[in-house]
Amino acid sequence: MPSHVAILGPGLLGGSLALALKACTGVAVAVWARREAAVEEEKGRCCADLVSTDAREVVADADTVVFATPIGAMPGLATEIAPHVRSAALVTDVGSVKAPVCSELAPIFHAHANFVGSHPMAGSERSGIKAANADLFRGATCIVTPAEDTSAAAVESATSLWRSVGGVVKILSPEDHDRVVAWISHLPHLLAACLVQSVADSQAQAFDFCGPGFRDTTRVAGGPPDMWTEILSENRAAVRGAVDGLIEKLSNVSTLLASAQPLERDAAMKKFLTEAKAQREGLRFPKNLSDA
Amino acid sequence: MPSHVAILGPGLLGGSLALALKACTGVAVAVWARREAAVEEEKGRCCADLVSTDAREVVADADTVVFATPIGAMPGLATEIAPHVRSAALVTDVGSVKAPVCSELAPIFHAHANFVGSHPMAGSERSGIKAANADLFRGATCIVTPAEDTSAAAVESATSLWRSVGGVVKILSPEDHDRVVAWISHLPHLLAACLVQSVADSQAQAFDFCGPGFRDTTRVAGGPPDMWTEILSENRAAVRGAVDGLIEKLSNVSTLLASAQPLERDAAMKKFLTEAKAQREGLRFPKNLSDA
Numbered sequence: 001m002p003s004h005v006a007i008l009g010p011g012l013l014g015g016s017l018a019l020a021l022k023a024c025t026g027v028a029v030a031v032w033a034r035r036e037a038a039v040e041e042e043k044g045r046c047c048a049d050l051v052s053t054d055a056r057e058v059v060a061d062a063d064t065v066v067f068a069t070p071i072g073a074m075p076g077l078a079t080e081i082a083p084h085v086r087s088a089a090l091v092t093d094v095g096s097v098k099a100p101v102c103s104e105l106a107p108i109f110h111a112h113a114n115f116v117g118s119h120p121m122a123g124s125e126r127s128g129i130k131a132a133n134a135d136l137f138r139g140a141t142c143i144v145t146p147a148e149d150t151s152a153a154a155v156e157s158a159t160s161l162w163r164s165v166g167g168v169v170k171i172l173s174p175e176d177h178d179r180v181v182a183w184i185s186h187l188p189h190l191l192a193a194c195l196v197q198s199v200a201d202s203q204a205q206a207f208d209f210c211g212p213g214f215r216d217t218t219r220v221a222g223g224p225p226d227m228w229t230e231i232l233s234e235n236r237a238a239v240r241g242a243v244d245g246l247i248e249k250l251s252n253v254s255t256l257l258a259s260a261q262p263l264e265r266d267a268a269m270k271k272f273l274t275e276a277k278a279q280r281e282g283l284r285f286p287k288n289l290s291d292a
Numbered sequence: 293m294p295s296h297v298a299i300l301g302p303g304l305l306g307g308s309l310a311l312a313l314k315a316c317t318g319v320a321v322a323v324w325a326r327r328e329a330a331v332e333e334e335k336g337r338c339c340a341d342l343v344s345t346d347a348r349e350v351v352a353d354a355d356t357v358v359f360a361t362p363i364g365a366m367p368g369l370a371t372e373i374a375p376h377v378r379s380a381a382l383v384t385d386v387g388s389v390k391a392p393v394c395s396e397l398a399p400i401f402h403a404h405a406n407f408v409g410s411h412p413m414a415g416s417e418r419s420g421i422k423a424a425n426a427d428l429f430r431g432a433t434c435i436v437t438p439a440e441d442t443s444a445a446a447v448e449s450a451t452s453l454w455r456s457v458g459g460v461v462k463i464l465s466p467e468d469h470d471r472v473v474a475w476i477s478h479l480p481h482l483l484a485a486c487l488v489q490s491v492a493d494s495q496a497q498a499f500d501f502c503g504p505g506f507r508d509t510t511r512v513a514g515g516p517p518d519m520w521t522e523i524l525s526e527n528r529a530a531v532r533g534a535v536d537g538l539i540e541k542l543s544n545v546s547t548l549l550a551s552a553q554p555l556e557r558d559a560a561m562k563k564f565l566t567e568a569k570a571q572r573e574g575l576r577f578p579k580n581l582s583d584a
Contacts, residue, residue, distance in 0.1 A: 193568035225565035276485035
């Protein structure tokens with residue numbers, strides 16, 4: 001269990017982690033925010049023991065440091081705080097793409113602390129401190145992503161951190177993580193955006209008739225564009241592979257619909273839908289209290 | 293308001309309509325089921341005044357007749373009951389595709405009754421009498437689809453029927469209806485199935501990491517394959533157009549991800565995601581009590 005956690009960035013994930021740590025464990029929590037206004041807002045939530053724009057002050061006493069900023073802001077901040085992080089402290093992050101983050105941050109902390117990447121899969125389309133809640137990680141899958149040279153101690157500490165706020169920890173290499181999330185997170189996001197845009201282009205009248213199916217299929221398209229642009233850019237090779245794989249499936253379906261042989265066509269379509277239904281029903285989703 | 297409603301087919305929609313009519317309005321309800329076992333099951337729900345495998349008996353006293361069978365079973369059953377339907381009765385159906393249904397059923401009832409198609413947009417991936425509930429149509433969009441020669445009386449009666457169980461009625465021609473649902477219902481269904489199948493083919497390991505986003509994006513893939521095969525077959529021209537439109541959008545995204553110019557690439561991606569987010573947030577979904 002951590003006893004003093006520094007959280008860098010007071011957004012949805014950082015803010016929720018601060019609330020969760022205070023609510024569940026009572027450990028000391030210090031939060032860094034870039035802007036004074038964010039410091040005041042975070043103080044208004046009354047959960048952290050220290051909130052400051054001075055990152056060095058925030059990390060000084062921490063046995064655990066968590067980057068919860070946009071991915072692009074992490075290396076600069078890491079370089080600034082590295083000399084001030086306690087020796088043997090755990091350093092981790094909550095970025096949605098892991099190979100680029102881990103390969104940039106691990107060397108920066110190599111001489112000072114133990115770095116390992118994390119990806120708590122929580123948050124969906126909401127963002128900002130206002131959406132933060134203490135139950136965000138309860139039941140959520142939290143992927144910890146050791147590289148080949150990551151210490152076992154770092155993996156253990158990160159596992160302990162996420163378990164302390166109710167997360168279900170799984171382990172993947174940074175590269176495997178990025179391939180997995182390309183398919184189950186990044187592709188669905190692009191798909192939701194493409195579906196909404198296609199309807200807008202081709203049949204905008206249809207928006208007046210949307211029901212629960214369209215609502216759920218497109219929900220993730222409401223996510224923050226800045227964050228998602230960064231995610232898709234960082235993971236673009238894997239995401240492109242996933243997009244192209246889906247295009248191939250859709251093209252097969254289009255060809256099938258064009259078939260002039262109704263019996264064969266319907267038999268093949270039914271087989272396709274039956275398999276998809278069975279695969280869908282075989283999935284086990286984490287029961288996340290904050291996302292009922 | 294109807295005073296005596298005959299419902300042909302005791303599945304999710306027919307069973308829910310029977311429950312809703314009894315709960316909300318107290319009108320007499322008669323239900324036809326093809327199989328004796330379904331008759332017994334429907335009687336177990338204790339809501340209809342008459343349940344029988346004899347369609348003629350079920351429609352004999354009805355001022356409103358609702359087809360809630362699979363689309364393929366409607367014409368045969370219509371021919372059987374048409375001579376026994378009360379003069380000037382409303383005849384409608386709940387099929388998910390309207391042009392083929394309306395063009396087949398309207399002539400059958402031309403001399404006997406007033407036919408107009410309906411599509412209550414409720415039900416999603418559940419099916420069968422066990423999933424039936426009296427609130428299924430409460431707040432749901434119910435599309436009534438008059439053809440050029442449909443009587444105003446039929447439209448009024450169908451509107452009254454769906455409003456009596458809490459539906460929000462909208463009017464579209466059968467052809468416009470089919471184009472609209474191709475984009476907002478049939479395409480999302482195929483997309484959910486294609487997404488699940490793509491992951492299964494290319495990155496099955498990823499299924500262990502699915503979160504709320506993947507859960508919601510693929511929810512409709514759990515729908516009944518028999519029903520969906522029939523829907524996609526009946527509406528295949530419009531569905532194919534929608535699938536091809538989406539493939540084009542996804543291809544543009546794939547090309548964008550492959551761009552070697554990071555600034556232009558990220559600016560274009562952010563614009564695309566920002567537009568999709570705004571379009572998604574502009575949508576107003578019906579508040580359907582049964583689908584919270």
